[in-house]
Amino acid sequence: MRNTNSRNNSWHTWKKRVKGGLAFAITAGSLSLIVAIIAIMIGHFLLRGLPNISWEFLTESPRNNNTEGGIFPAVYGTTLLVLTMTLIGVPVGVATAVFLSEYARYGSRFARTVRFAVNTLAGVPSIVFGLFGVGFFIQFIGAGMDTMLGNDVPVWAHPSLLWAAATLSVLTLPVVIVSVEEALRAVPHELREASLALGATKWQTVWRVALPNSLTGILTGSILAVGRGAGEVAPIIFVGAVYSLPKLPASLSDQFMHLGYHLFVLTTQSPDVEKALPQQYATTVVLLALTFALNFAAVYVRIRIRRKSLG
């Protein structure tokens, strides 16, 4: 017994120990609560959704008020959407990241403004991007294109795959920029210096040394953006997604079905919610599988980058 010399002191020590233990218990408890919520959610969906997934479910169109059939048009629409989004957004994101990490002088006003804009963009509510899509892409650019092309019937000035993809690419821009910039910064400075010392120009160094070495970062950024874009529903509700389609979208000016929006419609606007439950859970699992696969891939690539930059 160390602290028996005075009663007061031992009481003090005891209180200290309890408080120390309490700090540990409260914080550990919070963490395990969060982990438990994640585990319960994943387990719940897997248990109820997996038995309802079949080959037919993945390859057929919905029938009978979404209570039978599959979700193929939604999977197809989502895939087209994220592909178009990647084609529009990733080049812009990579260029911005290259500028921020290679060209911008540290603390220059322009670079700081760009950075602030990227941060702001990351914090804008997704529904506002939807409004932006309507106000800018459809009503301004789309209408302008129709006038220029001389279309009597609006071809571009209505919700479509292209505008939804453009809206989402704006929304996912910060994701791409942040990951590519991180990868570019992980490229050792010695490589760039060696390249410059051998007489290469700045651009040659960027193009032949910095970018190839951060290819994995570009990949992570694109994957994360795709994962985000595949799960985001709010901005595309009124910029191009529809809840049922007679045929698959064939051109960029067509509307499309989307997995997340399909799930939303199934759960909230279905005439017979109970009957549609198996479909709802199965759709959830497909959506989760898609976003998780993408996120895991991104995490894996990112860990590899970190290891490389450390070693």
Add this chain to the structure above:
Amino acid sequence: MQLQDKRLFRKKRPRYGEIAIEWSIRVVSSVSILVIVLIFLFVFREAAGIFNSATEAGSTLQTIEAETAGKSEIHTSDNDDLKPEIYNPDSGIETGEAPPANLLPDLQVATTEASGKSEIHTSDDDDLKPEIYNPDSGEEAVESLISDISDKPLQPSKSIWQNLAGENWQPISEEPKFGVTPLIIGTVKTTFTAIAIAAPLGILAAMYVALFAHRRLREIIKPFIEILAGFPSVVIGFFCLMTVASILQDTFGFDYRLNSIVGGLGLAITVVPIIFTITEDALSAVPKSYREAALALGATEWEAAFRLMLPAAMPGVIAAVLLGIGRAFGETMIALMATGNAPLAEWNLAAPARTLAATIGAEMGEVIWGSTHYGVLFFLGALLFLVSFAINLLTEVFVRRRLAKKFQGS
């Protein structure tokens, strides 16, 4: 020898291709700035329609009020004259001939440049007019107004400001009411619930990971919680709608199955990873020596954690909570699915609520483009954008710089 030297030190030919590429990179990198500006312009422009007509109506109203010196009966006779004055400038704006020049001068150039804009609007306008203007204009409306003039004398020329400040949100009715109050109350209610749950949970969990956990556990747990951030919000909304709502109703016996507590819980699930990650980063940025010194001086783990590390990382924690608030109040799908969506102007947490974002998500799909309702939805969007912008500005200017300054020496 001389010739060789000349060749060696010859000035490099400028590489025009590379200069062009470098400039285009510079230009492309300003896209993010451009997008922010464009969101400002275009979301606010669509919202400006209602304000412009509102300000005009308000000013005419004021002059009339001054002339008639408070005789409310006279307003009826004036109203007939007033109406064209109020609505004509509005329709003029809609056709694009006279954009709200006083509000957005830059925009006028943009609209005139893309003349396609005006065409769409005119065609829309023809379809729209009967729908929007019929209920208010026309003989019947005036007659009905005269009949119940005693209780609401200013009804027809009531300004949009008064309408927006009202307590009812009934956008689709004989006399559309766009009272934003219930929506704001709903948003504050759900956001508050979400933060009240998520902030303690996220901060405490981050403290465990940053202060107590083994380094290897940390490497596993961080990506695992980031998975939660990758959950599509529809999925969380679905989970709350189906499972959480039932469990909570069985446990607490709520009158309404879907209410702002259920919605707040759902939002908390999306906000927790944000608060957790940023707080954890901030706590890890506090030098380890702080804690070691405190422990060496005889402080308990509790004291070191709550009296030293947490205050030291406070700017980061505040940033985390602020960003969490920004996320929670702009979240659409969960609010749309799990809050019950009734625009009630009451603060009771167990009652259904409707948020600003959910209103846009629910009604934007059905609204007629160019109508007053459409303008009001854009106004709500502008409100969301402004608040998120302010939150970001606050975290950027106030919190991040302070955090950076604090540990610059060490």
